[in-house]
Amino acid sequence: MSDDSQRPIVVKKIKKGGHGHHGGAWKIAFADFMTAMMAFFLLMWLLGSVSKGNLKGIADYFANPVKVASAGGSGAGDADSLIKGGGEDLTKQGGQVKAGDVKPSDAAQDRRRLSELKKKFEALMEDKMQRNTKLAQFRNQMRLDMVAEGLRIQIVDEQNRPMFRSGSSELEIYAREVLHEIAQLLNEVPNTISLAGHTDATQFAGGERGYSNWELSSDRANTSRRELIAGGLDIQKVLRVNGFGDVIPLDKENIYNPINRRISIVVLNKEAEEDIRLQAGRAADEMVTAASAPATAAPPAQ
Known part of the structure; x- marks a missing residue:
């Protein structure tokens, strides 16, 4: 029976090289980020330049687009609405008469x-x-x-x-x-x-x-x-x-x-x-x- 304590111990050393090339994936991610930021600032600029009536029309459109689109008409808000989806004037308030508007x-x-x-x-x-x-x-x-x-x-x-x-x-x-x-x-x-x-x-x-x-x-x-x-x-x-x-x-x-x-x-x-x-x-x-x-x-x- 051999004595295990007498066996030689072999130590393997792995020699690591330098960092490999990662490619250009980070550039694509950064470009997407910049595009999203540009779109965000453009949206903020547009929202700041439209009237309160149009903002309400846009909000109502996103809240229930099917209802607004199925109602017919030229836009979700007034005639100058940014989103064309149909429906009656969503900017009108209580007391106004808009149902009988003349063309x-x-x-x-x-x-x-x-x-x-x-x-x-x-x-x-x-x-x-x-x-x-x-x-x-x-x-x-x-x-x-x-x-x-x-x-x-x-x-x-x-x-x-x-x-x-x-x-x-x-x-x-x-x-x-x-x-x-x-x-x-x-x-x-x-x-x-x-x-x-x-x-x-x-x-x-x-x-x-x-x-x-x-x-x-x-x-x-x-x-x-x-x-x-x-x-x-x-x-x-x-x-x-x-x-x-x-x-x-x-x-x-x-x-x-x-x-x-x-x-x-x-x-x-x-x-x-x-x-x-x-x-x-x-x-x-x-x-x-x-x-x-x-x-x-x-x-x-x-």
Whole structure:
């Protein structure tokens, strides 16, 4: 039997060489990192340069892209949205009316039609006034301008030539003739109209508790509506009749100036017309909802 302690011990030494070449993998990783950083800073710059409405549209798109994309339309937010996915305007807030927005082409056509009506009205009234001395005296009392709602035609009072009898809603004869001429022109466009009556600041003896400028302005607006219809205006074209009393004077420096007594006829553009209809419909719906809601029982007496 051999003695294991006498066996020779062999020690093997491994001679290690220098580090081998790692290649260019780190360069690819670094390039990816730089690309990601560039994209990040570009995203931050874009988010800082867009409006809050567009930011909300983008956020809603990523929160539920299927719903936004399936709703149809040109973008997830407003017309200038960065992401095109369809759907209604996501930037609108409570109280705004966006469902009845008019297409830009329709709005442009509407403005052109009202602009042409303004020119035609001015030409016709000029011709009528040259052939009719009564209307010629009424020249300075006619005012036309374009407002947000459409074409506004105002007939104002003068000191010695009022439209209505003092403190009354009875029209003078020459005022009837002017309203008849206006009625014929209004029938030439498909737009609806809004009528408003205004008074000066002179108060009735009974004050606000009795028959006041509110009632007088409303009665005068309604009298003008009836006279326009008598002159041939299509009855379906009248959309709104208002009385503003003396709260919107034409001459703010002199609230007793006769020109503050006036009738305002606005040929409504489509956007204003839909806005009025939606507001009236919404108010009616709210009233029905309030009326149908169950009454809350009063707490028992303590």
